Amino acid sequence: MGQRKPSAETITANQAAMMVSKAMIGTGILILPQSVSMAVNTPDGWLSVLLSGFVALLAGWIVGLLCRRFPGRGFYAYVGDIIGRPLGACVVVLVSVYYLFSAGYLLRVMGEVTRMYLLDKTPIMVTMVLFMLVANYLTVGGINPIARLIELFMPIIVCILMVLIVFSFRDFELDNVRPVLGEGLLPVFQGMPSSILSYSGFEVLLFLGGFMKMSRKAVPAVLAGIGLTTVLYTLIVLVTIGSLTVEEVKTVTWPTMSVAMNIELPDGFFERFESLFTVLWVLSMYTAYVLYQYGACLGAAQLYGKDFRVWAYVVMPIIFAIAVLPDNLNAVFALGEYNSYASLLMFGLLPVILLAVAAVRRIGNEQAT
Amino acid sequence: MSKPLKYGTVWLLLAAWLTMNAVLLSGCWDRNEIEETGIVLGIGLDMPSDGGDDEQRRPKISMTHQIALPTGFSEQGGGKTQKKYMNITSEGPIIFDNIRQLATRIDRPPSYEHVRVIVIGEQVARQMDLRNVINFFMRNTETRRSIRVVVAKGRSEPIFSQHKSGQTPAIELREMTENYHKTLRTPVQMTLGNLSEHLTGQHSFVLQRVMALREESQLSGAAVVKGATARMVGWLGELETAGLNCLLGIRRFNGVIEGVELESGAMLGYEVRRMKRHIVPIIEGDRISFEVRIKSEGKLREDWANPGDSFDQAFVERAEQATAARIRQLAERALEKTQKQYKVDVVGFGKRLSIDHPAVWRRVKDDWEDRFSRMPVKVKVEVRIQEFGTRGSKRR
Numbered sequence: 016m017g018q019r020k021p022s023a024e025t026i027t028a029n030q031a032a033m034m035v036s037k038a039m040i041g042t043g044i045l046i047l048p049q050s051v052s053m054a055v056n057t058p059d060g061w062l063s064v065l066l067s068g069f070v071a072l073l074a075g076w077i078v079g080l081l082c083r084r085f086p087g088r089g090f091y092a093y094v095g096d097i098i099g100r101p102l103g104a105c106v107v108v109l110v111s112v113y114y115l116f117s118a119g120y121l122l123r124v125m126g127e128v129t130r131m132y133l134l135d136k137t138p139i140m141v142t143m144v145l146f147m148l149v150a151n152y153l154t155v156g157g158i159n160p161i162a163r164l165i166e167l168f169m170p171i172i173v174c175i176l177m178v179l180i181v182f183s184f185r186d187f188e189l190d191n192v193r194p195v196l197g198e199g200l201l202p203v204f205q206g207m208p209s210s211i212l213s214y215s216g217f218e219v220l221l222f223l224g225g226f227m228k229m230s231r232k233a234v235p236a237v238l239a240g241i242g243l244t245t246v247l248y249t250l251i252v253l254v255t256i257g258s259l260t261v262e263e264v265k266t267v268t269w270p271t272m273s274v275a276m277n278i279e280l281p282d283g284f285f286e287r288f289e290s291l292f293t294v295l296w297v298l299s300m301y302t303a304y305v306l307y308q309y310g311a312c313l314g315a316a317q318l319y320g321k322d323f324r325v326w327a328y329v330v331m332p333i334i335f336a337i338a339v340l341p342d343n344l345n346a347v348f349a350l351g352e353y354n355s356y357a358s359l360l361m362f363g364l365l366p367v368i369l370l371a372v373a374a375v376r377r378i379g380n381e382q383a384t
Numbered sequence: 385m386s387k388p389l390k391y392g393t394v395w396l397l398l399a400a401w402l403t404m405n406a407v408l409l410s411g412c413w414d415r416n417e418i419e420e421t422g423i424v425l426g427i428g429l430d431m432p433s434d435g436g437d438d439e440q441r442r443p444k445i446s447m448t449h450q451i452a453l454p455t456g457f458s459e460q461g462g463g464k465t466q467k468k469y470m471n472i473t474s475e476g477p478i479i480f481d482n483i484r485q486l487a488t489r490i491d492r493p494p495s496y497e498h499v500r501v502i503v504i505g506e507q508v509a510r511q512m513d514l515r516n517v518i519n520f521f522m523r524n525t526e527t528r529r530s531i532r533v534v535v536a537k538g539r540s541e542p543i544f545s546q547h548k549s550g551q552t553p554a555i556e557l558r559e560m561t562e563n564y565h566k567t568l569r570t571p572v573q574m575t576l577g578n579l580s581e582h583l584t585g586q587h588s589f590v591l592q593r594v595m596a597l598r599e600e601s602q603l604s605g606a607a608v609v610k611g612a613t614a615r616m617v618g619w620l621g622e623l624e625t626a627g628l629n630c631l632l633g634i635r636r637f638n639g640v641i642e643g644v645e646l647e648s649g650a651m652l653g654y655e656v657r658r659m660k661r662h663i664v665p666i667i668e669g670d671r672i673s674f675e676v677r678i679k680s681e682g683k684l685r686e687d688w689a690n691p692g693d694s695f696d697q698a699f700v701e702r703a704e705q706a707t708a709a710r711i712r713q714l715a716e717r718a719l720e721k722t723q724k725q726y727k728v729d730v731v732g733f734g735k736r737l738s739i740d741h742p743a744v745w746r747r748v749k750d751d752w753e754d755r756f757s758r759m760p761v762k763v764k765v766e767v768r769i770q771e772f773g774t775r776g777s778k779r780r
Contacts (some may be wrong), residue, residue: 132525137413148400186577192734197742259577277577279530287497287528328396357662 035240068245082224119337426554453658529577568639
């Protein structure tokens with residue numbers, strides 16, 4: 016189990032915040048502007064994303080409270096205490112399966128994007144298998160290497176996103192995001208379901224919480240992580256709509272990549288920004304994927320008691336099978352959507368229920384809550 | 385690392401190692417030798433010359449590729465200048481078909497990552513739905529959204545064999561499209577991405593027009609594309625384009641306005657430094673009208689008046705008025721042509737209305753351009769001459 020050496024296997028609040036943020040910024044950001052624009056149909060998509068960010072903050076706050084209530088123990092360990100062993104086991108299975116699907120979906124999107132923008136003729140299976148192998152190497156290392164790598168990559172990823180946003184402002188036209196609220200608030204609310212979906216991922220704190228050195232910092236960490244993601248998401252959607260127009264965003268497959276392809280510094284000094292972006296984006300996907308795989312392994316280890324490292328190898332073929340399951344790009348997007356709905360159901364409702372039950376049954380650290 | 389590796393792990397590692405061998409030792413799938421690719425610099429689109437309308441097949445399109453020929457280093461300093469490019473023209477039912485045909489005609493697989501410019505022939509622009517014409521390029525990841533698009537008067541093919549300096553025409557043309565800020569007589573460059581945005585949004589817009597002269601090509605005037613039909617509806621001449629640019633109020637222009645001073649009838653040259661426009665929709669019940677306020681600041685660069693004393697503020701003010709009158713005249717000519725004749729809204733009156741009065745806009749947005757063509761537009765111009773160069777007068 017993961018908590019064999021509690022003294023060594025701890026993470027700081029900073030690391031937790033970065034991991035929360037990193038688990039969210041995986042694939043969503045590549046298609047978010049499109050799905051939101053489709054739902055909103057006016058240039059106000061970025062407002063939906065911003066509002067959804069607040070909803071996510073609320074959900075994250077609840078997850079944070081739950082973590083604080085059970086210091087030093089992971090979600091998988093205490094869920095059984097709260098709602099009883101059999102039910103708890105069901106929840107652990109559900110969450111683990113969800114992480115398997117998330118990892119599979121992410122793997123496939125990584126493969127698709129790489130095939131489209133970088134390696135046209137390389138079979139997609141090969142990129143996927145290689146990616147998995149390298150990711151597995153990190154996963155078996157346990158929480159500390161994962162946390163450190165994310166701590167190292169996170170600034171790079173934020174940087175590359177900021178570069179994307181700043182360079183895109185050359186092409187940004189204010190009129191493209193106007194009129195603001197031209198059709199009232201209704202479209203903004205219509206866009207919220209699809210934008211809330213892109214915020215799934217913060218729930219990694221559920222199992223990260225057990226590793227936190229100071230679990231009272233769980234709430235600030237999750238709020239910081241979600242806050243950072245909200246800002247980045249909002250800016251990306253704003254910039255995408257501002258430089259491509261809503262109508263165009265609705266028609267492109269990977270809107271954020273299209274924005275990256277739009278970028279051109281004067282005199283051809285720097286063309287092909289999207290190559291750099293894709294390469295660095297694989298890093299970003301890598302860190303998110305590792306978190307998902309790790310989450311699935313921890314859950315399985317909790318249920319069956321073996322070392323999570325063994326499970327890391329066991330889940331690889333399952334994840335791969337899920338990744339190759341959709342037979343075309345539309346099926347991939349559909350899988351992503353089901354995934355997000357599942358996450359919304361599980362991590363929107365579950366922590367609330369758990370927290371309520373724990374409070375009623377007086378389980379956990381009462382003072383902390 | 386206290387625990388020895390388990391057998392399962394060892395087997396998995398071995399399997400992984402073998403897989404890696406199979407993958408890594410077989411070489412790279414996506415290897416592209418730079419010497420073996422044909423770098424496409426320009427693409428021209430035309431209707432096929434033999435007129436394919438008699439057949440009941442889909443409309444055919446003809447495509448001209450301009451491909452760079454890398455010259456060997458050993459040939460440097462040789463006697464005669466070699467051509468740096470070759471042009472290949474093909475015909476086919478769709479764009480992609482044209483591209484695949486290339487493989488049967490040249491040994492190098494074409495690479496579209498460095499396309500500088502796409503030239504659309506007049507007939508293609510007028511007769512084909514441009515959304516379909518650019519669809520291939522929008523789907524393709526190699527073709528960047530920043531490729532410039534221009535419309536050729538007549539066929540696009542000759543544009544690719546015009547060159548003054550021995551430079552490759554496609555590169556030369558690309559540089560020319562970027563010179564729009566030196567003159568008012570050509571519209572702002574149009575990128576493939578922007579073109580697509582206008583087309584999907586069904587906004588009307590203008591593109592730069594390129595004309596093949598005897599030995600060179602020239603950018604002048606504009607092609608007007610109606611957003612609703614995604615087809616070109618007509619040309620704007622140089623002066624009409626200048627008027628349109630004033631209406632668009634693009635800040636980066638440094639073009640020249642030639643005014644005529646009222647008192648002496650002398651010519652004046654005014655260089656635009658800043659141009660700002662403000663569109664004000666005026667709603668009176670069901671009647672919508674617009675007022676365009678153009679404000680410009682600039683420099684008096686030339687006058688043919690005698691003595692033309694710029695130290696005299698009265699003269700400067702007369703020059704300001706003369707320039708303002710000229711701008712107004714140009715703007716009205718542009719409106720006459722686009723609004724009344726072509727019935728398109730290329731200036732963005734509709735957009736402004738949708739921002740200022742969203743409720744009104746919802747009522748009129750269907751058949752907007754038709755309604756707009758009957759709406760009165762008033763143009764108000766204010767010009768301020770800030771300075772007049774290093775010489776203010778010819779004689780004092």
